[in-house]
Amino acid sequence: MMKTLLTNRGPAHKRAGHGQRGNTLLLGLVFLVAIAATIVVTYVLITMFGHKQDAREPFVRVVEVDEITTDPEPWGRNWPRQFDGWKSVSDGEFYGGSSALPESKLESQPWLKRLYAGYAFSIDYREARGHAYMLYDQGVTERITQKPQAGACLHCHASTTVLYRRVGLQAMGEDVSTEKLAAEFNMPAVIRGFEALSRQPYRDVLEMLYATPDGTPGENEPVFPHAPPGGFTGEFAGEAVPEEHVLLGEAHPVTCIDCHDPDTMSIRITRPGFMLGIAALAEGDGEVPHLPSIQQWREGSRSAPYNPNELATRQEMRSFVCGQCHVEYYCANRATLTFPWGNGLQVEDLETFWDEFEFPDGSEFYDYEHGETGAPIYKAQHPEFELWSQGIHARSGVACADCHMPYEREGAMKVSNHHVQSPMDNVNNACQNCHNVPEDEIRARVETIQERTVAMTERAGQAMTAMLDAIMEAKAAGATDEELEPILALQTKAMWRLDYISSENSKGFHADQEAARILAESMDYSRQAQAAALRWRAPPAPDTDELPTEGVKGVTPTEEAPINPE
Numbered sequence: 001m002m003k004t005l006l007t008n009r010g011p012a013h014k015r016a017g018h019g020q021r022g023n024t025l026l027l028g029l030v031f032l033v034a035i036a037a038t039i040v041v042t043y044v045l046i047t048m049f050g051h052k053q054d055a056r057e058p059f060v061r062v063v064e065v066d067e068i069t070t071d072p073e074p075w076g077r078n079w080p081r082q083f084d085g086w087k088s089v090s091d092g093e094f095y096g097g098s099s100a101l102p103e104s105k106l107e108s109q110p111w112l113k114r115l116y117a118g119y120a121f122s123i124d125y126r127e128a129r130g131h132a133y134m135l136y137d138q139g140v141t142e143r144i145t146q147k148p149q150a151g152a153c154l155h156c157h158a159s160t161t162v163l164y165r166r167v168g169l170q171a172m173g174e175d176v177s178t179e180k181l182a183a184e185f186n187m188p189a190v191i192r193g194f195e196a197l198s199r200q201p202y203r204d205v206l207e208m209l210y211a212t213p214d215g216t217p218g219e220n221e222p223v224f225p226h227a228p229p230g231g232f233t234g235e236f237a238g239e240a241v242p243e244e245h246v247l248l249g250e251a252h253p254v255t256c257i258d259c260h261d262p263d264t265m266s267i268r269i270t271r272p273g274f275m276l277g278i279a280a281l282a283e284g285d286g287e288v289p290h291l292p293s294i295q296q297w298r299e300g301s302r303s304a305p306y307n308p309n310e311l312a313t314r315q316e317m318r319s320f321v322c323g324q325c326h327v328e329y330y331c332a333n334r335a336t337l338t339f340p341w342g343n344g345l346q347v348e349d350l351e352t353f354w355d356e357f358e359f360p361d362g363s364e365f366y367d368y369e370h371g372e373t374g375a376p377i378y379k380a381q382h383p384e385f386e387l388w389s390q391g392i393h394a395r396s397g398v399a400c401a402d403c404h405m406p407y408e409r410e411g412a413m414k415v416s417n418h419h420v421q422s423p424m425d426n427v428n429n430a431c432q433n434c435h436n437v438p439e440d441e442i443r444a445r446v447e448t449i450q451e452r453t454v455a456m457t458e459r460a461g462q463a464m465t466a467m468l469d470a471i472m473e474a475k476a477a478g479a480t481d482e483e484l485e486p487i488l489a490l491q492t493k494a495m496w497r498l499d500y501i502s503s504e505n506s507k508g509f510h511a512d513q514e515a516a517r518i519l520a521e522s523m524d525y526s527r528q529a530q531a532a533a534l535r536w537r538a539p540p541a542p543d544t545d546e547l548p549t550e551g552v553k554g555v556t557p558t559e560e561a562p563i564n565p566e
Helices: 002-056 072-078 080-090 111-115 131-140 151-157 161-171 178-183 187-197 202-210 272-283 292-299 314-323 347-356 384-388 400-404 439-476 481-503 509-537
Strands: 407-410 413-416
Touching: 072 080, 080 131, 080 413, 111 439, 111 481, 131 151, 151 187, 151 202, 151 272, 161 178, 161 187, 161 202, 187 272, 272 292, 272 314, 314 384, 314 400, 347 481, 384 400, 384 509, 439 481, 439 509, 481 509
Parallel strands: none
Antiparallel strands: 407 413
């Protein structure tokens, strides 16, 4: 019995020992899991806290920037991600010199030379490059070096608001100091300076721009090279750069301060041309269903002009900052730079505005007289904002920045990509946030729209060329200016519409049906003018009354389909 008990206790002790070891192992495992879980949870909490801190404080202000800091370099120390994106439009290396300029459009589309005959664009007209090149490319184009241009050209190609404010304050009789310029933006002074400089010679305004403080005294090394004075020819308006013309200081293309408040980094409008144009648009009757703040202002007291910096929604501002420059405008020395938005944003609204517009001396408005026919011509600039306003993206609340500067995630921060570019170079972020469609399908849709627009533009160019030939033949046959007047009026309409779409940089994508309509009207006006010109010099048309004809027949009524079924 005792043997049996002893025999039975042995295995029990062993089981107990095994159980204790198992429990020890289990406790150890639980302990290790607890430690690992603690580490993971701690890591997640620290990461979340760090991301929240990043989101709460999205930047560290390393250096101070203020309302005088047009030099982008100090901004870049505080906001390196955005600065690197802005610089990257030059693909990491700035390509200057004549051989680095884009291909001439005049070579790839020869009919443009006839469209712009009599105007500087017939001399030099190239594809646009990124914001980094804006001031350099303007400084070397033969439109500047061979033809007199106005200081208004710098409104969008350079960081000009400090210069405008300096000149504006002086015009208003106020003292001007670097401290005062740095303290506040002062839009009334900016507008006053803009009005004072808009019609001044380009060369003079450029010289003043260089001499204006840029926030980095004593440092004149630009982020991107300056253009040589007078471009590659060393000339302004066809004359050698005078010895007294010396560019002292530093000038910059459009930079951070032109779209951002230096205190808060919030986006804002700084361009006086846009401020005046958008206020006129609000006061008019043009339909703007995609701009709710203007509709709200119209329904209010209208006690003060519409001010986008106070009234526009953030989403509207993400298009307005682009619309400061990517628009139609008058830009020469016979009137202050003008955005023609008083009647609305459609091509006919702008055309009506120019029809009714007069130069300050009371003379008829036009951009240039056509070099062949003498017709008054309206030169379209690059109406991206206006054409976008007619498209489905604007109606859907999609802003320019959503496609051209889409948000990207960096940690907890949402950063707008400052490498401003075609959405086709960034389909994933620019398009597929909204369109659940494969990238190849998106590209195919865009290419179809743009190829059709380009094809129709070429056909409109052919129609314009045939029209010009016919008008010149009528002139050679002895048609007087009075006899040609209605034909030239058709030429003006045809060229305005062709130039409008040809100069717009989306190749019709911003509003494809609107672009097709405008080009179709251009072809129609060209053919009407061509037919009228040919009719003028042709012998009298023969009488057609005696020709045998067959009457127009409709559907023959039957018992099954009578004319009057009742």
